[in-house]
Amino acid sequence: MLKQPSSKYRAFAAIDIRDRTWPDKVIEQPPIWCSVDLRDGNQALIEPMNGERKHRMFAALVDIGFKEIEIGFPAASQTDFDFCRELIEQDRIPDDVTVQVLTQARPELIRRTFEALKGARRAIVHMYNSTSTVQRRVVFGLDRDGIRDIAVQGAELVRDLAAEAPETEWVFQYSPESFTGTELDYAVEVCDAVTAVWQPTPEHRVILNLPATVEMSTPNIYADQIEWFCRHVARRDSVIVSVHPHNDRGTAVAAAELAVMAGADRVEGTLFGNGERTGNVDVVTLAMNLYTQGVHPGLDFADINQVMRLAEYCNQLPVHPRHPYAGELVFTAFSGSHQDAIKKGFGAQDPDSLWEVPYLPIDPLDVGRNYEAVIRINSQSGKGGISYLMERDYGLVMPRRLQIEFSQVIQRVTDETGRELVADEIWTAFRDEYLTVNRPFELVEYREGTDAQGNDKLSATIRDDGNNHLIAAQGTGPIDAFVTALSRHVGCELQVADYTEHAVNAGANAQAVAYVEMRGPDGSTLYGVGRHANIVTASLHAVLSAVNRLAGRSVLENAGDARLQAVREGA
Numbered sequence: 264m265l266k267q268p269s270s271k272y273r274a275f276a277a278i279d280i281r282d283r284t285w286p287d288k289v290i291e292q293p294p295i296w297c298s299v300d301l302r303d304g305n306q307a308l309i310e311p312m313n314g315e316r317k318h319r320m321f322a323a324l325v326d327i328g329f330k331e332i333e334i335g336f337p338a339a340s341q342t343d344f345d346f347c348r349e350l351i352e353q354d355r356i357p358d359d360v361t362v363q364v365l366t367q368a369r370p371e372l373i374r375r376t377f378e379a380l381k382g383a384r385r386a387i388v389h390m391y392n393s394t395s396t397v398q399r400r401v402v403f404g405l406d407r408d409g410i411r412d413i414a415v416q417g418a419e420l421v422r423d424l425a426a427e428a429p430e431t432e433w434v435f436q437y438s439p440e441s442f443t444g445t446e447l448d449y450a451v452e453v454c455d456a457v458t459a460v461w462q463p464t465p466e467h468r469v470i471l472n473l474p475a476t477v478e479m480s481t482p483n484i485y486a487d488q489i490e491w492f493c494r495h496v497a498r499r500d501s502v503i504v505s506v507h508p509h510n511d512r513g514t515a516v517a518a519a520e521l522a523v524m525a526g527a528d529r530v531e532g533t534l535f536g537n538g539e540r541t542g543n544v545d546v547v548t549l550a551m552n553l554y555t556q557g558v559h560p561g562l563d564f565a566d567i568n569q570v571m572r573l574a575e576y577c578n579q580l581p582v583h584p585r586h587p588y589a590g591e592l593v594f595t596a597f598s599g600s601h602q603d604a605i606k607k608g609f610g611a612q613d614p615d616s617l618w619e620v621p622y623l624p625i626d627p628l629d630v631g632r633n634y635e636a637v638i639r640i641n642s643q644s645g646k647g648g649i650s651y652l653m654e655r656d657y658g659l660v661m662p663r664r665l666q667i668e669f670s671q672v673i674q675r676v677t678d679e680t681g682r683e684l685v686a687d688e689i690w691t692a693f694r695d696e697y698l699t700v701n702r703p704f705e706l707v708e709y710r711e712g713t714d715a716q717g718n719d720k721l722s723a724t725i726r727d728d729g730n731n732h733l734i735a736a737q738g739t740g741p742i743d744a745f746v747t748a749l750s751r752h753v754g755c756e757l758q759v760a761d762y763t764e765h766a767v768n769a770g771a772n773a774q775a776v777a778y779v780e781m782r783g784p785d786g787s788t789l790y791g792v793g794r795h796a797n798i799v800t801a802s803l804h805a806v807l808s809a810v811n812r813l814a815g816r817s818v819l820e821n822a823g824d825a826r827l828q829a830v831r832e833g834a
């Protein structure tokens with residue numbers, strides 16, 4: 264890169280329009296959409312679409328709701344010509360859809376274009392020639408008048424050929440190609456000269472399409488250009504002003520939005536922004552941006568995955584995983600604080616109110632996505648996300664301190680592996696940590712009862728180091744009695760610091776899950792978890808799970824229980 268880029272590049276000149284009005288405008292209705300996937304998108308593909316792919320794309324565009332579809336450049340390629348003929352001859356164009364075709368302002372190409380459209384019910388003939396200062400000089404070697412004459416002569420031929428085929432309802436469109444590199448007054452001069460030939464009326468308007476063939480400036484400047492053009496062009500009430508942004512600076516979406524605020528009536532673009540170089544403006548993003556402002560775009564992306572698969576198939580290009588509204592990862596949070604806020608947001612969201620879930624600009628369900636991928640776990644994740652998954656996928660509503668404890672378990676695994684953990688792996692880690700810890704102690708059986716004074720009592724057989732031991736005690740309930748008996752057995756005082764339980768699943772398969780936080784003799788606490796159809800059994804398992812975990816961390820050692828120590832060493 265140059266140290267002084269100003270020796271090679273210069274800033275785009277500002278537009279002299281001090282009283283611009285577009286910054287205060289709000290878009291309250293969608294523009295007229297025109298898909299150019301089958302033309303501009305197609306001409307940029309490594310492998311242009313064959314007939315089968317074109318038909319698939321056309322049918323999908325119709326399903327999405329496009330009413331204007333540029334189907335190709337029939338004078339330029341036999342495939343495009345044949346496709347146009349098939350659509351017309353096989354009557355594949357719905358009554359409310361108008362096909363559009365592109366042609367250069369060259370007599371032989373215009374003639375061939377009309378041949379391709381023979382018999383169409385309604386069609387937009389889109390003629391262009393480049394008007395930019397650079398192309399006038401280096402491509403055509405013509406002055407302003409010479410370039411304007413190409414457009415006028417082309418317009419005259421279009422008008423005459425259309426008059427010869429009155430069975431078709433013709434709509435004329437002209438693009439001063441490379442509009443953004445054209446002096447504004449000159450762009451207006453050429454467009455006015457074209458409309459002087461076509462003589463549009465408010466009832467039969469022409470389309471003037473103003474392409475950012477190459478995006479050369481910040482979007483506000485494009486908006487200024489559009490507002491300036493709208494103010495100065497002749498026959499404004501008989502003209503549909505269309506924009507056709509490309510994405511060279513990565514701001515095509517912003518440019519299109521500001522252009523609509525500046526007066527554009529129509530937008531040409533492609534699905535997911537396929538198109539020349541960095542692409543055409545992405546209509547999916549534009550449409551969904553409108554949707555998030557409460558304006559229905561008139562295009563249906565209720566099954567965004569299907570649209571994405573279709574585009575990937577026809578274009579043979581992937582859609583980026585972070586593509587707005589559609590990419591695989593755009594409704595996914597890996598980072599802990601985002602996950603926490605999303606989990607709380609879901610909890611607080613009233614289904615009948617405005618959408619207010621943090622970090623999710625729209626409800627994934629609206630584009631046919633589910634909440635499956637909203638939270639995924641890696642080393643950046645926290646307790647909120649992990650507990651969200653445990654609840655969503657396994658029905659476990661973990662108490663807060665257990666969430667903290669378990670997230671540290673997961674953190675160790677993700678730090679060690681450096682990769683994402685899927686729900687199955689998180690469950691395995693949970694099971695290994697809490698549900699299958701049966702050393703040193705394991706519950707064999709137990710019996711509940713009451714003594715002569717009516718106190719609860721519990722006797723249990725526990726396996727300790729491979730040997731069965733009968734333990735028994737009284738208490739305020741079965742858990743209290745069990746903990747007392749166990750304390751005597753290990754020779755130190757164990758206490759229940761927290762206890763919660765809930766059912767998982769309903770009906771005959773219902774299971775109880777118990778979460779017991781046990782405090783060891785040194786005051787430290789750890790959770791244990793138990794699952795069983797019987798709530799008391801689940802609770803006793805949970806107590807042993809916690810005590811085993813305390814034992815595993817040497818918490819019970821200070822109790823001086825040498826036998827316990829031996830068991831642990833053997834484990």
Ligand SMILES: CC(=O)SCCNC(=O)CCNC(=O)[C@H](O)C(C)(C)COP(=O)(O)OP(=O)(O)OC[C@H]1O[C@@H](n2cnc3c(N)ncnc32)[C@H](O)[C@@H]1OP(=O)(O)O
Nearest residue numbers: 306336338339340367368369391392393402403413440476
């Ligand atoms: C910005 C856009 O997306 S514009 C659309 C671009 N799309 C395409 O180009 C895809 C289809 N194009 C094609 O198949 C071919 O380019 C065709 C059939 C249109 C023309 O092919 P060719 O005649 O072989 O010319 P080529 O492709 O090299 O185009 C350049 C020639 O067209 C001339 N040309 C371009 N526009 C015009 C015009 N409006 N009037 C007269 N000549 C023109 C150029 O001056 C150049 O002429 P030269 O060869 O005498 O120097």
Ligand SMILES: CC(C)C(=O)C(=O)O
Nearest residue numbers: 391438440441474476
């Ligand atoms: C033909 C025109 C409209 C075009 O695609 C462009 O200028 O980008």
Ligand SMILES: [Mg+2]
Nearest residue numbers: 303474476507
């Ligand atoms: Mg283009």
